Amino acid sequence: MGKRTIRDKLIINFAAFTGLACAFGLATILLNAWMATDAAVLEAEHVAEMIANNGIVDPLDHVDELQQHIMKVHALQKRDVFVVDRSMRIVADSDADEIGSRFTYDRAGVIATTMNEGRPGKFVEDNPSLKESNKLVVIPLRRDQSRSNSEIVGALALEYTAIYDELMESVHLFIRFIVVLLALFLAITYALSSHISRSIIASLKRLQGAIEALIQGNHHARVNIASEDEVAELAGCINRLADKMEASFRDKEERLAANAEQLRLMNIRLADEVQQHKLSAERTEYFAYYDHLTTLPNRRMFSHLLGAAIAQASARKTALGLLFIDLDEFKHINDTLGHAAGDELLMSVATRLKECVRVGDTTARLGGDEFVILVEDLREKSHLEALAAKLLDALQLPHRIAGAEFRITASIGISIFPDDGEDETSLMKNADMAMYQAKRHGKNNCQLYCEELQSHMERRFMLESSLRQALERQEFTLAYQPKVCAASGRIIGAEALLRWNAQPAGFGNLGPCDFIPVAEDSGLIVPIGRWVLETVCLQHNEWARHGFGELNVSVNLSARQLADSSFYNDVVSVIARTGIDCARLEFELTESAAMENMEQTIALLKAMRKQGMRIALDDFGTGYSSLSMLKQLPVDAIKIDRSFIRDMPGDTHANALTHAIVAMSKVMDLRVVAEGVETVEQVDFLKQCDCDEFQGFLFSRPVSPEAFFALLEQQKALDTLVS
Numbered sequence: 043m044g045k046r047t048i049r050d051k052l053i054i055n056f057a058a059f060t061g062l063a064c065a066f067g068l069a070t071i072l073l074n075a076w077m078a079t080d081a082a083v084l085e086a087e088h089v090a091e092m093i094a095n096n097g098i099v100d101p102l103d104h105v106d107e108l109q110q111h112i113m114k115v116h117a118l119q120k121r122d123v124f125v126v127d128r129s130m131r132i133v134a135d136s137d138a139d140e141i142g143s144r145f146t147y148d149r150a151g152v153i154a155t156t157m158n159e160g161r162p163g164k165f166v167e168d169n170p171s172l173k174e175s176n177k178l179v180v181i182p183l184r185r186d187q188s189r190s191n192s193e194i195v196g197a198l199a200l201e202y203t204a205i206y207d208e209l210m211e212s213v214h215l216f217i218r219f220i221v222v223l224l225a226l227f228l229a230i231t232y233a234l235s236s237h238i239s240r241s242i243i244a245s246l247k248r249l250q251g252a253i254e255a256l257i258q259g260n261h262h263a264r265v266n267i268a269s270e271d272e273v274a275e276l277a278g279c280i281n282r283l284a285d286k287m288e289a290s291f292r293d294k295e296e297r298l299a300a301n302a303e304q305l306r307l308m309n310i311r312l313a314d315e316v317q318q319h320k321l322s323a324e325r326t327e328y329f330a331y332y333d334h335l336t337t338l339p340n341r342r343m344f345s346h347l348l349g350a351a352i353a354q355a356s357a358r359k360t361a362l363g364l365l366f367i368d369l370d371e372f373k374h375i376n377d378t379l380g381h382a383a384g385d386e387l388l389m390s391v392a393t394r395l396k397e398c399v400r401v402g403d404t405t406a407r408l409g410g411d412e413f414v415i416l417v418e419d420l421r422e423k424s425h426l427e428a429l430a431a432k433l434l435d436a437l438q439l440p441h442r443i444a445g446a447e448f449r450i451t452a453s454i455g456i457s458i459f460p461d462d463g464e465d466e467t468s469l470m471k472n473a474d475m476a477m478y479q480a481k482r483h484g485k486n487n488c489q490l491y492c493e494e495l496q497s498h499m500e501r502r503f504m505l506e507s508s509l510r511q512a513l514e515r516q517e518f519t520l521a522y523q524p525k526v527c528a529a530s531g532r533i534i535g536a537e538a539l540l541r542w543n544a545q546p547a548g549f550g551n552l553g554p555c556d557f558i559p560v561a562e563d564s565g566l567i568v569p570i571g572r573w574v575l576e577t578v579c580l581q582h583n584e585w586a587r588h589g590f591g592e593l594n595v596s597v598n599l600s601a602r603q604l605a606d607s608s609f610y611n612d613v614v615s616v617i618a619r620t621g622i623d624c625a626r627l628e629f630e631l632t633e634s635a636a637m638e639n640m641e642q643t644i645a646l647l648k649a650m651r652k653q654g655m656r657i658a659l660d661d662f663g664t665g666y667s668s669l670s671m672l673k674q675l676p677v678d679a680i681k682i683d684r685s686f687i688r689d690m691p692g693d694t695h696a697n698a699l700t701h702a703i704v705a706m707s708k709v710m711d712l713r714v715v716a717e718g719v720e721t722v723e724q725v726d727f728l729k730q731c732d733c734d735e736f737q738g739f740l741f742s743r744p745v746s747p748e749a750f751f752a753l754l755e756q757q758k759a760l761d762t763l764v765s
């Protein structure tokens with residue numbers, strides 16, 4: 043079934059209503075017609091009964107009286123009346139001419155039926171001669187009309203056409219009235235229905251328009267229905283829905299606006315971050331090739347530049363010079379002044395270096411305090427030496443760091459392409475090797491690479507592996523050099539000095555000055571030092587066993603040992619294992635070793651002194667020898683370097699310095715040991731200076747444990763003799 047509009051439904055309703063109204067009208071008409079017929083028949087029956095009940099008993103025997111009566115009724119009411127006997131012969135008739143004839147115009151046999159059944163009947167006369175058919179009512183005619191069970195002798199027929207027509211006339215009038223009324227009613231109903239449907243449809247259309255506007259996003263759309271019916275309620279609902287939608291839309295709009303603002307801010311931030319990222323990427327890219335502190339090319343960049351320069355020089359058959367620069371004692375400066383000052387110094391160095399080179403030369407920082415300079419188109423080797431000298435001079439000039447002036451030196455190694463190397467790696471390695479050589483040559487100088495240097499390095503490498511083996515094979519021994527009390531002249535202690543027996547062939551006779559630096563550079567000095575300490579402690583136990591437990595014994599320490607994280611624990615555990623009296627154990631370290639990592643060294647020395655061990659500052663006077671440093675370091679004694687002792691008493695300068703050192707030490711409550719004492723004059727002078735102890739060849743060279751023991755025994759014997 044298709045969709046039905048409201049209009050369709052109203053029309054259907056209207057049609058149904060019309061149909062019902064018509065049916066009702068028709069039913070009314072039919073009822074009226076039936077009632078009219080019934081009334082006419084009843085009236086006829088009544089009249090017929092009246093005629094029949096006129097008091098005549100056995101009426102067919104009194105037909106004349108019956109005839110008279112009929113005639114009276116006919117005269118009064120102008121109706122046809124006749125009476126038939128059971129054979130349908132007319133015995134009385136308002137039309138007297140018909141009397142005696144048979145009535146034949148009742149084809150349906152209504153009269154016969156009436157006579158048989160005793161009930162009234164009605165029929166329409168089938169007389170073709172009549173213009174209008176007569177309607178007749180028939181009643182049975184009894185012998186005694188007052189008795190209902192009396193024999194039926196005939197029938198009386200009374201025409202009721204006129205009364206019927208009269209009644210039907212009013213029925214027709216009623217029908218016309220009903221039809222007009224129905225038509226009027228239908229017209230009004232139709233008009234009203236149309237009006238209502240139009241008004242409802244118009245309202246619905248407005249509702250539809252409002253809803254469609256809402257659907258299309260017009261949230262201001264509202265519908266105003268003046269009525270107070272359901273449509274108006276629906277309009278109210280739609281308006282409320284629209285209000286909600288508008289509020290929700292406004293809310294959404296506000297949220298959208300907020301989101302858009304957030305998005306905008308995020309976009310700005312994102313753009314900013316992208317920019318930052320770009321900058322950071324550029325910075326990362328930059329610092330991948332440039333040193334962030336000095337802005338000089340870094341190792342990676344320099345490697346590229348050197349590679350390119352070698353390729354170009356190789357093609358052009360020209361030479362290159364590579365200067366490897368390492369600052370002397372930079373670590374000390376960094377440790378004492380702090381990293382910020384160290385950074386400032388590095389920046390100052392970078393500036394000085396750049397100021398010294400030509401425009402086409404490349405200066406780079408490899409890291410730490412290592413710098414390189416690449417000189418292209420090199421004509422003369424001497425130009426490199428001149429440049430190195432210029433650099434050393436420039437670097438020596440005071441640097442203004444943190445408001446104070448500092449002086450530094452540097453060591454420079456030089457290699458040349460293609461003589462000293464044809465590739466980047468060998469050129470760098472050889473310049474670096476030459477720089478180490480410059481360091482070994484006392485720093486603040488430059489060294490040109492040469493093949494001997496290479497063989498020297500190779501020799502050094504072989505020495506290192508031999509040293510490693512020596513430790514494993516226990517090829518080291520200790521010599522002991524006596525320390526003599528200045529006041530009593532007696533041996534009061536000894537310094538343990540490392541010796542290497544069974545040395546490998548090809549190295550000559552290697553003294554500690556030859557192999558200890560190699561052991562220090564390679565780190566082997568740590569296990570070697572551990573062995574020295576253990577041996578010294580065991581030796582002291584041995585002396586103690588022979589009654590020389592009061593002797594003090596000194597052990598040398600290098601910076602590398604002090605820097606070793608397990609050093610303190612190693613010392614403590616050796617002491618615990620051997621059971622040596624800590625008060626008899628003294629450690630000697632140089633000023634430069636102490637200064638390599640001053641803070642850590644101070645803490646370490648303090649811890650050792652707390653355990654009862656003593657500390658002596660070795661080679662005093664050759665390094666910084668600053669008063670402030672001496673004040674900071676927790677030491678018990680200083681050993682005046684033998685370079686001072688050697689020159690006295692002839693050198694007034696050395697004499698004065700020795701005097702000053704001893705005086706200063708006394709003020710600081712430090713014991714003073716003079717080392718390298720070789721002459722009696724030196725002893726006399728040192729005694730005048732109030733020196734506490736002497737150590738030197740005058741008393742004894744460093745000797746084997748057995749020889750030292752013999753010295754002790756000899757002293758003991760002398761003591762016995764004197765006492």
Ligand SMILES: Nc1nc2c(ncn2[C@@H]2O[C@H](COP(=O)(O)O[C@H]3[C@@H](O)[C@H](n4cnc5c(=O)[nH]c(N)nc54)O[C@@H]3COP(=O)(O)O)[C@@H](O)[C@H]2O)c(=O)[nH]1
Pocket residue numbers: 523537538539540553554555558574598599600630660661681684717718719720737738739740744
């Ligand atoms: N870290 C360690 N260093 C050690 C150890 N053993 C030795 N050393 C250091 O080696 C350097 C050289 O020592 P050595 O060749 O033994 O020389 C010592 C003495 O022989 C020498 N000396 C002593 N008296 C005189 C003298 O009258 N004249 C003279 N020309 N030389 C003399 O001095 C060296 C001892 O010096 P010092 O240590 O400064 O007291 C040396 O620096 C040793 O420190 C070790 O086990 N570990």
